[in-house]
Amino acid sequence: MNNTEKIDRFLRNDLPEEEKKAFEAELNQNADLAGELALQKDMEQFLRKQEKRTALKNQLSNIGPEFFQAATKPEPGRIVPLQRRQTLRWVIGLAAAIALLLVARFVFSPSLYDQFGQHPPLAMIERSTTAQVNLAAMEKAFNQKDYAAALPLFQAYLREKPGDLEAELYLGICLLETGQYANARAVFTKISQTQSSFMDYGQWYLALSYLKEGDKAACRRVLLEVPQESEFFQKAQDLLKRV
Amino acid sequence: MSDENYLHALCAGDTQRIRSIYQQYAGQIQRWVEDNNGSAADAQDLFQDGLIAIYDRYCGSDFQLSSSFGALLFGICKRKWFDRLKEKNRETVVRKVEEERYNDDHDPSIDSEAAFQELQKQETLVKTFALLSAQCQQMLTLLGRGVAAEQIALQLSIANANAVYQSKHRCMSRWKELFSSSSKS
Numbered sequence: 001m002n003n004t005e006k007i008d009r010f011l012r013n014d015l016p017e018e019e020k021k022a023f024e025a026e027l028n029q030n031a032d033l034a035g036e037l038a039l040q041k042d043m044e045q046f047l048r049k050q051e052k053r054t055a056l057k058n059q060l061s062n063i064g065p066e067f068f069q070a071a072t073k074p075e076p077g078r079i080v081p082l083q084r085r086q087t088l089r090w091v092i093g094l095a096a097a098i099a100l101l102l103v104a105r106f107v108f109s110p111s112l113y114d115q116f117g118q119h120p121p122l123a124m125i126e127r128s129t130t131a132q133v134n135l136a137a138m139e140k141a142f143n144q145k146d147y148a149a150a151l152p153l154f155q156a157y158l159r160e161k162p163g164d165l166e167a168e169l170y171l172g173i174c175l176l177e178t179g180q181y182a183n184a185r186a187v188f189t190k191i192s193q194t195q196s197s198f199m200d201y202g203q204w205y206l207a208l209s210y211l212k213e214g215d216k217a218a219c220r221r222v223l224l225e226v227p228q229e230s231e232f233f234q235k236a237q238d239l240l241k242r243v
Numbered sequence: 244m245s246d247e248n249y250l251h252a253l254c255a256g257d258t259q260r261i262r263s264i265y266q267q268y269a270g271q272i273q274r275w276v277e278d279n280n281g282s283a284a285d286a287q288d289l290f291q292d293g294l295i296a297i298y299d300r301y302c303g304s305d306f307q308l309s310s311s312f313g314a315l316l317f318g319i320c321k322r323k324w325f326d327r328l329k330e331k332n333r334e335t336v337v338r339k340v341e342e343e344r345y346n347d348d349h350d351p352s353i354d355s356e357a358a359f360q361e362l363q364k365q366e367t368l369v370k371t372f373a374l375l376s377a378q379c380q381q382m383l384t385l386l387g388r389g390v391a392a393e394q395i396a397l398q399l400s401i402a403n404a405n406a407v408y409q410s411k412h413r414c415m416s417r418w419k420e421l422f423s424s425s426s427k428s
Contacts, residue, residue: 004416008408039419046368047387049303053365056256056298060291063262067269068287197390231388234256241259 003033007040055234113212116239119173142170147177165191165198172205181213204232207239216243246312253294254302264294268313272320281324293319296362310354318355319362364426371421379414386411 001009009015010023027034122142138157141150154171158164172187188209191202203226210219220243226236244252244263252260269290276286293316300306308315372380378399385395392404401407 002412002416004419005412008412008415036419039422040415042364043368043415043418043422044387045303046365046372047383048389050369050372050384050387052256053295053298056253057291057295059256059258059261060294063258063265064287064291066262067265068273068283068290070283197388197394228255237255237257 003036004040007033007037010037011040011044112239112242113208116235117208117212122170142174145177147174150174151178165194165196169198169201169205172202176205176209176212181209184209200226200230200232203230204236207236211239211243219243246308249312250297250301250308253298261294264312264316265290268316271313272317275317275321276324279324280328285324285327286320289320289323290316292323292362293317295365296323296358299365300358300361315354315358318352319358322352322355322359323362367422367425371418371425374421375414375418379410379417382407382410383414383418 006015006023010020015023027037122139134153135157138150138153141147141153151171151174154167154174157167158171161167168187169191172184172191175181175184175187185206188202188206191198192206193199194202203222207219207222207226210216210222220240223236223240223243226233230236244260244267248260249264251257252264269286272290272293273283273286276289277283281289296319297312297315301308310318372383375383382395382399382401385398386392390398392407395401396403396407399407401410
């Protein structure tokens with residue numbers, strides 16, 4: 001067993017008691033090994049935080065320009081009146097256009113559900129399966145938003161592979177998109193109660209199901225329960241402000 | 244808004260409240276940078292790096308904020324700017340060191356230095372992680388998300404959970420090599 005493996009298993013608490021003790025004793029003696037342990041801990045921490053860190057950087061790059069502006073240089077000389085009047089006409093035209101755009105954005109703005117209900121694309125094709133289910137057709141139907149067509153395909157797949165949480169999640173999304181709210185919620189609730197990487201999705205989609213149905217109070221209630229560790233915490237906070 | 248609130252806003256990625264951090268400190272830092280041969284764009288970069296450094300050191304870690312948020316942020320920005328000037332080999336002397344602006348009995352430069360070092364380390368991790376194979380990156384990212392090894396095996400067509408860990412060890416060893424040679428240079 002090389003150091004990397006030993007350290008990894010130590011960090012995952014996967015070493016048998018005796019080896020663990022020997023490893024701890026070695027750590028006290030061997031500064032290089034302790035250094036490697038520290039580095040691997042840093043790497044694990046990096047892996048846990050990297051996606052959030054990248055998101056934060058993007059967020060900051062968007063906010064930054066609002067607050068840092070190059071000092072505006074004073075205008076050189078006076079402007080010829082005619083040119084100024086033309087400029088003024090331009091400015092008025094532009095202002096009118098912007099106002100119109102703002103109104104249009106308000107009138108035609110997509111619903112909150114459309115803004116927040118962005119589904120992760122489905123990639124099932126690499127799964128092993130029998131010939132009974134056409135994974136390619138399932139993927140295609142879902143990714144083309146043909147939820148009515150995708151729904152029976154997911155149901156068939158799950159008959160064959162019950163307990164596949166990812167497929168269940170997508171089944172729930174199909175139910176939600178076809179307006180079968182109660183059934184969709186049963187699926188999302190179940191997923192949110194598992195201890196799996198999909199639990200955050202279950203909870204988030206539960207909130208979305210209320211949003212889509214127009215039950216804002218219930219939507220808020222679910223959003224308030226989204227814990228800070230959830231992948232969807234930030235989105236939940238954003239949505240809470242707007243519901 | 245209190246210092247803890249600033250920190251919390253940053254850790255949570257709360258856009259509205261992060262804006263108030265900019266509101267509060269951007270002007271001061273821009274003036275300082277412009278007084279020291281930098282532009283508004285430099286100031287914006289520094290400010291962003293400063294916030295990321297604070298994120299790296301304080302979010303999800305046990306370290307407590309012991310100096311004021313503003314003093315810490317300003318300290319990191321200055322440290323980074325000195326570094327940039329040195330890199331560019333400019334003969335510029337940074338004129339003003341305005342720590343007196345903050346009457347704080349805790350010396351913020353120690354915390355600033357620590358956060359700056361943490362930022363450097365994280366940037367090296369980012370750089371070297373990007374040099375790993377796509378398979379390594381994908382697998383380590385999934386592990387970092389907390390996805391179970393069984394699930395990863397399925398998703399990446401790896402035989403089983405055990406093989407996922409074997410491959411994790413190879414990836415981590417390679418990453419450690421890359422990191423060490425990169426921080427030596």
